[in-house]
């Protein structure tokens with residue numbers, strides 16, 4: 155029985171989310187949470203052909219693969235997807251799906267293993283969900299590690315895999331899932347409307363975000379935890395100015411700050427209820443966990459700097 159499994163990681167934006175849509179850099183890190191796509195022949199799995207009909211995103215990924223390689227996917231391919239990445243929370247679950255499925259399709263069809271091609275397919279698919287995608291999510295899911303990413307032009311994206319890790323001396327990050335109602339596309343559009351209302355103010359905000367993204371990278375490089383925490387806090391203020399942090403999440407972040415920690419949303423955010431995943435740091439992680447528990451938010455910890463897209467198995 156022919157069987158192919160390819161996995162891809164979720165991500166966190168340490169800095170630069172939304173600003174990256176407008177050509178500013180983002181600092182993104184792959185996590186240890188992964189999504190696995192298995193393609194196989196034989197009974198048991200749902201047919202990809204069927205899934206393509208019912209799921210626009212699966213269709214977009216499959217069609218982007220077919221377009222890139224001028225191939226057509228055979229009728230008898232079965233598909234199974236398993237994932238530990240929370241869905242719709244800013245942790246890159248949809249990009250991980252696009253990256254792992256396009257990787258699996260490439261292996262299934264005997265294409266050479268080419269992460270850049272996998273990334274291109276995933277990026278094309280992501281743009282069918284929201285046009286303005288910067289491509290930072292598929293890029294970090296493809297390449298892993300800590301990525302400095304910038305979309306200069308539609309056809310020119312610069313990415314630099316930072317040759318260092320989050321220092322072990324830094325207190326571990328606590329992640330809090332605050333949930334959210336809006337899609338990434340809604341939130342990107344919301345920020346776009348704010349930009350249109352006051353272009354001058356937005357340009358100043360974008361420059362400030364770029365500066366803090368550089369400070370964040372510098373502080374990781376210098377193993378300067380104080381500077382890193384300052385950058386996280388400053389970054390959160392700018393995200394709040396963009397209007398994509400909900401009132402309850404702002405209140406939660408203020409409570410973390412009052413308790414002596416720092417926190418920021420990570421990813422697209424959220425306006426009505428929750429704002430997706432929040433990254434929080436405190437010398438005593440338990441303090442954050444207690445504050446989150448009070449609000450019935452789920453907390454978890456992940457290892458940062460995970461491996462990018464990976465061929466897990468391929469049997470002919």
Ligand code: MEV
Nearest residue numbers: 171172287288289421422
């Ligand atoms: C979403 O994970 C990150 C955003 O910056 C959108 C994008 O980069 O395409 C909000």
